[in-house]
Amino acid sequence: xxxxxxxxxxxxxxxxxxxxxxxxQRRSVDPxxxxxxxxxxAGSDSRTRSQGARRAAGPSDxxxxxxxxxxxxxxxxxxxxxxxxxxxxxxxEREEHAARNTRNTRGTAADRTSGRNSQRPSAxxxxxxxAQPARTRRAANGSHASRDGHxxxxxxxxxxxxxxxxxxxxxxxxxxxxxxxxxxxxxxRSRRNLKQGxxxxxxxxxxxxxxxxxxxxxxxxxxxxxxTVQLKSEKIADxxxxxxxxxxxxxxxxxxxxxxxxEGGGTPYTLTINGDPVDDGETKLxxxxxxxxxxxxxxxxxxxxxxxxxxxxxxxxxxxxxxYIVSQQGKKGVAVVKTGNVxxxxxxxxxxxxxQNRVYLRYYPDVGSDKVICLTFxxxxxxxxxxxxLDILKANxxxxxxxxxxxQLTGEAGDMALRAHNEGHELATHTxxxxxxxxxxxxxxxxxxxxxxxxxxxxxxxxxxxxxxxQLPVMRAPGGNFELPVWQNVDDLVVAQITxxxxxxxxxxxxxxxxxxxxxxAGPGDIILMHDGGGDRSQTIAALExxxxxxxxxxxxxxxxxxxxxxxxxx
Numbered sequence: 001x002x003x004x005x006x007x008x009x010x011x012x013x014x015x016x017x018x019x020x021x022x023x024x025q026r027r028s029v030d031p032x033x034x035x036x037x038x039x040x041x042a043g044s045d046s047r048t049r050s051q052g053a054r055r056a057a058g059p060s061d062x063x064x065x066x067x068x069x070x071x072x073x074x075x076x077x078x079x080x081x082x083x084x085x086x087x088x089x090x091x092x093e094r095e096e097h098a099a100r101n102t103r104n105t106r107g108t109a110a111d112r113t114s115g116r117n118s119q120r121p122s123a124x125x126x127x128x129x130x131a132q133p134a135r136t137r138r139a140a141n142g143s144h145a146s147r148d149g150h151x152x153x154x155x156x157x158x159x160x161x162x163x164x165x166x167x168x169x170x171x172x173x174x175x176x177x178x179x180x181x182x183x184x185x186x187x188x189r190s191r192r193n194l195k196q197g198x199x200x201x202x203x204x205x206x207x208x209x210x211x212x213x214x215x216x217x218x219x220x221x222x223x224x225x226x227x228t229v230q231l232k233s234e235k236i237a238d239x240x241x242x243x244x245x246x247x248x249x250x251x252x253x254x255x256x257x258x259x260x261x262x263e264g265g266g267t268p269y270t271l272t273i274n275g276d277p278v279d280d281g282e283t284k285l286x287x288x289x290x291x292x293x294x295x296x297x298x299x300x301x302x303x304x305x306x307x308x309x310x311x312x313x314x315x316x317x318x319x320x321x322x323x324y325i326v327s328q329q330g331k332k333g334v335a336v337v338k339t340g341n342v343x344x345x346x347x348x349x350x351x352x353x354x355x356q357n358r359v360y361l362r363y364y365p366d367v368g369s370d371k372v373i374c375l376t377f378x379x380x381x382x383x384x385x386x387x388x389x390l391d392i393l394k395a396n397x398x399x400x401x402x403x404x405x406x407x408q409l410t411g412e413a414g415d416m417a418l419r420a421h422n423e424g425h426e427l428a429t430h431t432x433x434x435x436x437x438x439x440x441x442x443x444x445x446x447x448x449x450x451x452x453x454x455x456x457x458x459x460x461x462x463x464x465x466x467x468x469x470x471q472l473p474v475m476r477a478p479g480g481n482f483e484l485p486v487w488q489n490v491d492d493l494v495v496a497q498i499t500x501x502x503x504x505x506x507x508x509x510x511x512x513x514x515x516x517x518x519x520x521x522a523g524p525g526d527i528i529l530m531h532d533g534g535g536d537r538s539q540t541i542a543a544l545e546x547x548x549x550x551x552x553x554x555x556x557x558x559x560x561x562x563x564x565x566x567x568x569x570x571x
Contacts (some may be wrong), residue, residue, distance in 0.1 A: 330358030364567035379534035
């Protein structure tokens with residue numbers, strides 16, 4: 001391929017190809033380069049024919065080999081052309097040498113296969129057949145004449161065949177040369193046309209680019225509030241407004257609640273182009289556009305919208321009465337809330353689900369026509385006094401609720417509390433130590449939230465440990481002080497907080513008569529406050545002995561607070 005590239009072009013390639021063609025034609029038709037066949041006696045033995053063939057073949061092969069190497073050395077690798085198809089391909093020295101030897105020896109191939117020996121012609125061009133010595137025992141008369149005649153005929157036919165083959169090869173080579181030359185010219189024209197096409201396309205593209213560049217960068221004229229402005233480089237709204245020289249007041253940056261966060265942080269101006277509102281100052285302008293500009297407007301801070309924002313529920317107190325319960329559990333609501341990214345403020349855009357408040361209800365029990373009364377005793381147990389109270393209750397078939405101090409449920413006092421439980425009375429907590437310490441022994445509200453919970457939990461656990469089973473978590477706060485914050489803090493620990501409707505004031509020792517009168521004044525659903533501990537309770541014991549038989553005669557029943565909770569609130 002390297003030789004083809006170096007000789008590419010009509011004149012250079014033609015000269016080189018013509019030289020090769022003439023050389024190949026001369027070698028094909030020159031009789032001096034053909035080997036002459038020589039016959040041998042039919043009666044010669046096999047050894048005679050073999051030796052004669054070797055002597056005849058030796059000079060011829062070496063001559064052909066030398067000629068072939070000489071030609072290959074001069075030409076190297078070449079491009080050849082098929083005379084029948086016009087195809088071209090690269091051939092090596094060895095392939096070209098083999099092809100030429102084949103053409104030069106076509107006339108002698110038949111002679112060698114028939115047993116005749118050939119000898120390469122001499123330099124003078126004489127046609128002489130080399131006679132092989134007769135080494136056979138069966139020589140016959142006339143054999144030489146027959147052999148000579150056969151050899152002569154063979155030589156003539158060999159020369160004629162070689163001439164015909166060379167002529168046909170020359171014709172095919174000449175046809176291939178013309179066809180290859182035609183193909184090369186067509187290829188040259190194709191490449192020339194392709195190059196010219198690329199140049200034309202490049203010129204057109206350059207012209208289009210220059211026209212487009214001029215069109216984009218041409219000056220335009222616009223009007224801003226009836227002022228004519230010419231723009232050369234940046235043809236956008238901001239540039240036109242700045243070039244107009246108008247004195248405009250920008251808007252402010254405000255939060256989600258409408259308060260100013262930054263003065264002048266709003267839009268720099270308001271703009272319409274050809275009557276259409278435009279918010280982007282980078283808007284491209286066109287020749288003849290009309291701009292109307294005014295002061296800027298306020299811009300709200302960027303914000304985040306939560307479509308599933310939880311609305312917390314509120315805790316509210318409702319009603320009045322001695323029984324405190326949570327009548328309704330709180331449930332969170334759902335709202336769409338917008339929160340400012342700068343201010344952090346939040347506003348509710350829409351409530352999709354209203355929250356449900358947690359209701360702390362105080363109520364009187366609605367006992368209807370039932371004549372039921374609750375007898376309650378605080379600050380116990382005390383060994384002797386609690387025992388006397390239990391005896392009176394048992395004598396009147398009365399049940400009561402004992403709000404006990406947790407730390408006192410030990411020893412004989414604990415045994416007395418256990419007796420009360422076993423006789424069907426209710427044990428409920430009056431805290432662990434009656435809010436001692438920071439509670440001043442009377443008010444849970446003075447204690448920390450942790451102390452409040454600890455007071456109630458320890459008091460209940462002492463009762464459960466005493467009786468061996470969990471009791472209904474009912475309590476009475478020391479002094480009856482049970483405000484909403486305390487309630488909210490411990491509402492998961494108790495189901496009810498019980499106060500009273502009648503205070504006998506026995507803690508102040510007003511006399512057994514006064515205490516008895518207070519007990520006898522009770523009506524259906526009343527809860528009576530008394531004490532079996534915390535001091536001398538002899539007046540309370542005497543009042544019980546007097547009042548209970550009186551109430552019993554009136555048809556009243558004495559029930560526990562747990563039983564009273566079964567009645568609904570009075571409405």
